[in-house]
Amino acid sequence: SDLGPRAMYLALENYARQKGMLRMKAYFISNVDPDDAYGVLNGLDLSETLFILVSKSGTTLETLTNETLVRNMIKDAGLDPAKHMIAVTSKTSPLANSKDYLDSFYIDDYIGGRYSSTSAVGGAVLSLAIGGFVFDRFLQGASAQDGQARERDIRKNPPLLDALIGIWERNVLGYATTAVLPYAQGLSRFPAHLQQADMESNGKSVNRFGEPVNYKTGPVLFGEPGTNGQHSFYQLLHQGTDIVPLQFVGFSTNQGNLDFEVKGSTSREKLCANLAAQIVAFACGKDDENPNKRFDGGRPSSLIYGDKFSPEALGSLLSHFENKIMFQGFAWNLNSFDQEGVQLGKKLATQVLSGECTGALEAYSKMFIKR
Numbered sequence: 001s002d003l004g005p006r007a008m009y010l011a012l013e014n015y016a017r018q019k020g021m022l023r024m025k026a027y028f029i030s031n032v033d034p035d036d037a038y039g040v041l042n043g044l045d046l047s048e049t050l051f052i053l054v055s056k057s058g059t060t061l062e063t064l065t066n067e068t069l070v071r072n073m074i075k076d077a078g079l080d081p082a083k084h085m086i087a088v089t090s091k092t093s094p095l096a097n098s099k100d101y102l103d104s105f106y107i108d109d110y111i112g113g114r115y116s117s118t119s120a121v122g123g124a125v126l127s128l129a130i131g132g133f134v135f136d137r138f139l140q141g142a143s144a145q146d147g148q149a150r151e152r153d154i155r156k157n158p159p160l161l162d163a164l165i166g167i168w169e170r171n172v173l174g175y176a177t178t179a180v181l182p183y184a185q186g187l188s189r190f191p192a193h194l195q196q197a198d199m200e201s202n203g204k205s206v207n208r209f210g211e212p213v214n215y216k217t218g219p220v221l222f223g224e225p226g227t228n229g230q231h232s233f234y235q236l237l238h239q240g241t242d243i244v245p246l247q248f249v250g251f252s253t254n255q256g257n258l259d260f261e262v263k264g265s266t267s268r269e270k271l272c273a274n275l276a277a278q279i280v281a282f283a284c285g286k287d288d289e290n291p292n293k294r295f296d297g298g299r300p301s302s303l304i305y306g307d308k309f310s311p312e313a314l315g316s317l318l319s320h321f322e323n324k325i326m327f328q329g330f331a332w333n334l335n336s337f338d339q340e341g342v343q344l345g346k347k348l349a350t351q352v353l354s355g356e357c358t359g360a361l362e363a364y365s366k367m368f369i370k371r
Helices: 003-018 034-041 061-076 120-129 132-149 158-172 190-202 234-239 267-284 311-331 340-354 359-368
Strands: 051-054 085-089 103-106 177-183 220-223 246-251 301-306
Touching: 003 120, 003 132, 003 190, 003 311, 034 061, 051 061, 051 120, 061 085, 061 340, 085 120, 103 120, 120 132, 132 158, 132 311, 158 301, 158 311, 177 190, 177 267, 190 220, 190 311, 234 267, 246 267, 267 301, 301 311, 340 359
Parallel strands: 051 085, 085 103, 177 220, 177 246, 246 301
Antiparallel strands: none
16 A cells, blocks of 8 residues: 555655755555556656555556556656666565566565555655665654553553553444544645554454454544644534544644744644644533534543654654554454455456456446446
């Protein structure tokens, strides 16, 4: 998946730019929709572009389709694709040691895409774009938080404590949804990555022994950075009929050196003021004679707050949520490291493309594909 590496790169892009460490700008192509590739490739100088092909199995249809498209464009530009592409894959994949790539980097077979940001998958793009030493600092932050996840005292184990709070909200209070709300623009794609990591890991209705469960498992997760989310879906969070637990993330300082004062306060101060205001508003609410303006409050929230939004902080934040997901999987007795739910659609799509489909699948395929 590109969600993790994309989220990590975007989280550090402004930091690297402000420090003068941004070596290369990274773009991502993941959707098999050709408009995704077109939107990225149009306007790029291919002679100065390096492509990173990421596929653990080396057989992922979407990835190989986009690779073929890219190779053809490189050839059309009079260039050698082998000099403009590297591969990140497993040692057992068809891509391993191929002469079609400038170089190959390897990930272990047991690492799923949603947990690969700290592997060569994230390492390749972050090291090339920002620098290997920055990626190393990112790993140091993740490692430090992994150490905390091994702490036996729950009061000193933030991921475990967070996991148990989430289980209480899901299984005791019956809340079906969680919102992750980072008050940091660098984390604009972090909720999307967590959405995949959490829902693909613990969105299961059978336990790790293949037996049906009779309790609720992973919640629906979504999010958007503040203050943007305040002007889109916070209305439902404040006054909707369903209570949605909230996870806020914030930092004391911004990554860039751009800040200015308007009407007596800086942009950073306004952002932090909104974060404080939302936490209190969700918790305490506000009474009013007009029911339309009444806020019941009682919306539970947690806060992860740091001083500087650094590579170490990002690694620690990622590790926190990965370990939280793992602990919840343990508690629910799930296999948080498979994703059988994505396989059926792939098989049916293969049938459609081969023309070997009947019934409703055939009817829909004729509607969408004009042969």
